[in-house]
Amino acid sequence: MTNSNSATLPDPDFSWDPNANPPIAGLRPHRTKSYRLEPEISGNKLVVHNYGHGGAGITMSWGCAQEVIDVISSRGFSQNQSVAVLGSGVMGLTAATLLAQLNLRVTIYAKAFPPHTTSNVAGGQWAPSLVEHNDTHQFNRILRRAFATHSAKLGQGYGVSTRLNYTSHRSPNFDIVPRDVIREPQFFQHLPFGHLRSSGFAYSTLLVEPPIFLARLQKDLVTAGILFIKKEFLHIAEVTALEENLIVNCTGLGARDIWQDNLVKPVKGQLVILPPQPRLQYLYSGHGYLFPRQDGVVVGGSEETHFVDDKPDVQMCKTILARVRSVFEDDAHALTAKEETVPDWFIRNK
Ligand SMILES: Cc1cc2nc3c(=O)[nH]c(=O)nc-3n(C[C@H](O)[C@H](O)[C@H](O)COP(=O)(O)OP(=O)(O)OC[C@H]3O[C@@H](n4cnc5c(N)ncnc54)[C@H](O)[C@@H]3O)c2cc1C
Numbered sequence: 237m238t239n240s241n242s243a244t245l246p247d248p249d250f251s252w253d254p255n256a257n258p259p260i261a262g263l264r265p266h267r268t269k270s271y272r273l274e275p276e277i278s279g280n281k282l283v284v285h286n287y288g289h290g291g292a293g294i295t296m297s298w299g300c301a302q303e304v305i306d307v308i309s310s311r312g313f314s315q316n317q318s319v320a321v322l323g324s325g326v327m328g329l330t331a332a333t334l335l336a337q338l339n340l341r342v343t344i345y346a347k348a349f350p351p352h353t354t355s356n357v358a359g360g361q362w363a364p365s366l367v368e369h370n371d372t373h374q375f376n377r378i379l380r381r382a383f384a385t386h387s388a389k390l391g392q393g394y395g396v397s398t399r400l401n402y403t404s405h406r407s408p409n410f411d412i413v414p415r416d417v418i419r420e421p422q423f424f425q426h427l428p429f430g431h432l433r434s435s436g437f438a439y440s441t442l443l444v445e446p447p448i449f450l451a452r453l454q455k456d457l458v459t460a461g462i463l464f465i466k467k468e469f470l471h472i473a474e475v476t477a478l479e480e481n482l483i484v485n486c487t488g489l490g491a492r493d494i495w496q497d498n499l500v501k502p503v504k505g506q507l508v509i510l511p512p513q514p515r516l517q518y519l520y521s522g523h524g525y526l527f528p529r530q531d532g533v534v535v536g537g538s539e540e541t542h543f544v545d546d547k548p549d550v551q552m553c554k555t556i557l558a559r560v561r562s563v564f565e566d567d568a569h570a571l572t573a574k575e576e577t578v579p580d581w582f583i584r585n586k
Contacts, residue, residue: 246515250561259548262357263502265488266290270370279476283483287491291366299382301330323486325355329453347468350450359527359534362442365409395448401519404436504540521586524560537583
């Protein structure tokens with residue numbers, strides 16, 4: 237579909253005071269070859285693993301939670317049976333929500349709860365970025381179910397909204413999604429911005445605002461009487477010592493250490509959060525991205541496989557901001573010329 241005649245969209249205000257609005261950073265739980273979603277028998281316990289979703293945990297969450305339910309249902313369970321969910325990020329909270337709906341007695345064990353999880357650092361765009369899979373049939377089923385369940389929450393106070401994401405090139409992240417989920421993008425001869433006038437595309441997707449979404453899931457679970465217990469697991473033996481015989485493992489990066497899973501390799505991401513700008517109702521992504529949310533305008537980001545710690549670096553964040561800002565200020569030729577100067581840690585093709 238081609239669109240050549242649109243009103244000009246408002247430009248972002250990129251003014252940033254790092255002291256007033258410190259940047260944030262997190263480690264994506266990336267797993268080489270594939271996320272892990274499978275059952276394992278450990279002693280007399282059934283453990284269902286659900287971790288390693290890289291940069292796509294918010295995106296895939298509901299779909300993975302439904303896969304967990306399928307695994308448990310296929311093995312049979314009794315009403316009121318106890319189940320332990322390990323982890324209270326987006327994977328743990330969504331799995332716990334669906335398990336509680338089956339009338340299982342759910343207890344969530346985690347070393348940290350929202351807002352202190354990686355899931356709270358996520359930008360929140362619905363797009364399967366930086367995640368590997370080796371079962372396309374399952375992956376597509378997860379994406380379909382995840383998108384449908386997120387969409388069913390539109391307007392219900394879960395921080396979900398539909399958005400157009402403008403890109404100057406086709407997005408590899410969206411192009412792997414089945415077309416009945418993310419439609420063929422609109423093509424623009426000139427993107428509808430003041431200075432960003434190159435040709436490009438608009439994909440219709442969702443924004444799932446993590447601070448709102450995770451707080452709401454947690455509130456719903458507390459209301460449903462689900463127990464949250466603070467506990468850190470260092471070894472598998474500590475997990476199998478739990479009284480529950482059914483365990484759902486949503487510990488993200490923590491699974492690397494508990495299960496000695498060397499396929500899990502963190503990828504660091506850094507974000508600048510500008511003050512809220514409610515005029516901006518679109519998303520932009522390409523090399524770097526811009527996701528306006530209610531709590532602020534998220535500008536990202538980085539994809540770092542070598543790093544010292546999980547803390548943000550103000551200088552790198554200034555580089556991220558300057559780069560995304562230049563997209564909105566320069567013409568297409570300048571952008572291409574600048575391509576060679578993009579640092580290797582800078583996020584590409586978001
Ligand atoms: C900068 C950045 C931007 C991102 N943007 C997006 C985006 O736009 N869209 C998207 O879909 N995804 C995005 N992501 C990816 C997303 O944040 C992750 O995929 C997601 O948070 C993974 O969820 P999780 O529940 O598996 O892990 P987590 O949120 O890390 O939760 C893990 C839970 O397990 C607990 N835990 C860990 N180890 C232990 C232990 N040993 N004992 C007990 N408890 C333990 C933790 O305390 C926590 O409660 C982004 C990530 C980053 C860093």
